Amino acid sequence: MRAHCGFLFSVLVLGASWVRCKPAQEKKERVQHGKELSDHEHDHSKDFNFDHEAFLGKEEAKTFDQLTPEESQERLGKIVDKIDSNKDGFITGRELRDWITHSQNRYIYENVNKHWVDYDKNVDNAISWEEYKNTTYGYAAGEVEFYDVPDKETYRKMMKRDERRFKQADKNGDQIASREEFTAFLHPEEFDYMQDLVVTETIEDIDKNGDGAVDVHEYIGDMYTPEADEPEPEWVKTERQQFKDHRDLNKDGKMDRSEISHWIHPHDYDHADLEAKHLIYESDKDKDDKLTKREILDNWNMFVGSQATNYGEDLTRRHDEF
Structure with a gap:
């Protein structure tokens, strides 16, 4: 691409x-697909690695792998206190979903924090x-x-x-x-109110003939530039067919704004929501569709896990945030 x-x-x-x-x-x-939460299989007969990376984020899950069970549970307790945004003692599906989304987007926040000091010249936090x-x-x-x-x-x-x-x-x-607005500026694809602008920028990038739409040649040209005498790869042929079958919805030979929006913002599953529901189902002992801190800690190995045998090896990453 x-x-x-x-x-x-x-x-x-x-x-x-x-x-x-x-x-x-x-x-x-x-294309801004709903992000996969982990590269691991979601197979509990093998391990809980998928859930660990979904709940913590990939990098933080590596850190927890290095902790003793006692340390993992202690940190998990502090995380639960953060997830409980209204401090009512219960973790709802919405709160858990928001936390998972936050964990998955941590790289975005780290990127913004990295660049913030370069631009906030008068240090007024804006x-x-x-x-x-x-x-x-x-x-x-x-x-x-x-x-x-x-x-x-x-x-x-x-x-x-x-x-x-x-x-x-x-x-x-x-x-x-503000910091949130600057995040939307740097990462507009992550914010609903920026989506129309993302469509506009996509058209400006791809639309070479200036008609405000994207035809199949412009669509392919955005992904692939052939070398001299190079045969067209099979995947390019597949993309041409994808354009015909699934991109050009009204079959007029090009994608308009609505079709481009459908292409780059497909209605995928909400992976964070599905994982939140899964974690609640597996840990909700009294079946009230929400979790207490005790219910989470009783099933701590699904949320964070630990590899005590690896404890003492060089840590891949340490945080003071928990």
């Missing part, structure tokens, strides 16, 4: 009127458009000059695209992004 530009830039600013910009490209799948623009494109961008940049027009367009996305992410329209 072709790299998606415009999410973030790497910039070197030399003086007030000197800027060199280089797009920092990140490969991104256009990022203005001016702060982002000046840090990303340099102060010369205010004059839209882009000194010493070979393709100035490209960078003007990219800055306008970033500004449009920043304004969309900025819910209250004050040109200042």
